[in-house]
Amino acid sequence: VDRPADQLWNPVSDFWQENGFTLAKDDRKLGVMQTDWAENRAKIPQDIIRRTIGKLFDQAYDTGERDRFRTRLERNRNGGTDIFITHQGMKEIYTDSMKTQTIWEPRAPDHGLEAEFLGRLMLKLGASKEQAKTLMATAVVAQPTARVAMQNDHPVVQMDEGFDRAWRRVGLTLDRTGFTVEDRDRSKGLYFVRYVDPTTDNSEPGFFSKLFSGSKPAAAPLQYRIALQSQGNSTTVSVQDSNGAPDTSANAQRIVKVIADDLN
Numbered sequence: 001v002d003r004p005a006d007q008l009w010n011p012v013s014d015f016w017q018e019n020g021f022t023l024a025k026d027d028r029k030l031g032v033m034q035t036d037w038a039e040n041r042a043k044i045p046q047d048i049i050r051r052t053i054g055k056l057f058d059q060a061y062d063t064g065e066r067d068r069f070r071t072r073l074e075r076n077r078n079g080g081t082d083i084f085i086t087h088q089g090m091k092e093i094y095t096d097s098m099k100t101q102t103i104w105e106p107r108a109p110d111h112g113l114e115a116e117f118l119g120r121l122m123l124k125l126g127a128s129k130e131q132a133k134t135l136m137a138t139a140v141v142a143q144p145t146a147r148v149a150m151q152n153d154h155p156v157v158q159m160d161e162g163f164d165r166a167w168r169r170v171g172l173t174l175d176r177t178g179f180t181v182e183d184r185d186r187s188k189g190l191y192f193v194r195y196v197d198p199t200t201d202n203s204e205p206g207f208f209s210k211l212f213s214g215s216k217p218a219a220a221p222l223q224y225r226i227a228l229q230s231q232g233n234s235t236t237v238s239v240q241d242s243n244g245a246p247d248t249s250a251n252a253q254r255i256v257k258v259i260a261d262d263l264n
Helices: 005-018 048-053 055-060 111-124 129-139 163-176 207-213 250-263
Strands: 023-027 032-035 065-075 081-094 102-107 146-151 154-159 180-185 190-195 222-231 234-241
Touching: 005 023, 005 032, 005 065, 005 081, 005 111, 065 111, 065 163, 081 111, 081 163, 111 129, 146 234, 146 250, 154 250, 163 180, 163 190, 163 222, 163 234, 163 250, 222 250, 234 250
Parallel strands: none
Antiparallel strands: 023 032, 032 065, 065 081, 081 102, 146 154, 154 234, 180 190, 190 222, 222 234
16 A cells, blocks of 8 residues: 555544454554454354244354454555455364353464455455455465475475565464564564463363453463565565574474464
8 A cells, every 4th residue: 555554544443444343453563453253143054943943043043253454554665555454263163062162263364354344444445346356366265275394404494485585474474373473674684572381271161261351360471573585576574582693492383383284
């Protein structure tokens, strides 16, 4: 978008509220806003029972799914702003054969939803319907694969893409997979992130209830650097500790796998 981020912040914020979301995070300094978890009521089945009972059933029925979206605004080389939208989903599953207890667990990001909302946002910001349609079509095209490898005894992700595209895709992956990007330095190929080790966060009293109530203290996040180094059409993504040293810990291996899985 050919406008600076400070001119886009309020219109983008209004966009999410107009689409029925509330903002749980609104950080102009980082250029990140994130919606609260919400249920997509369009997924409620339109069967004969619901048509008979009407609104009463509609209010009682739960899809068992929740969605939230993160929007990141990043200044580009031309003085304009690149806008990225990523989706995170949760689903409710039964934990016993009697179906009396449930937990919430992550479900795969919906790239179609990401493209849909990005297209709607572009229309709000003044793009033509043709431009938005083209954007939505290209946003869901299958991406090249990424693979995990070892380089000098360090786990890395290898991508068959040049720096510009790799930088954009890794940024989307970090947003989509729940990392908190505290800062970024494109000139050095660095994302500064916070990451919570999932092994310190068990399912009691339920991940989803913690997301809403915050009744159980969350595990302290750890700081890392995600470093991109490119040569031509090849990019290597590695994990560094908070001081910039290569990290070979179990967390680093976990982070590399999370990034590679999402890129694929």
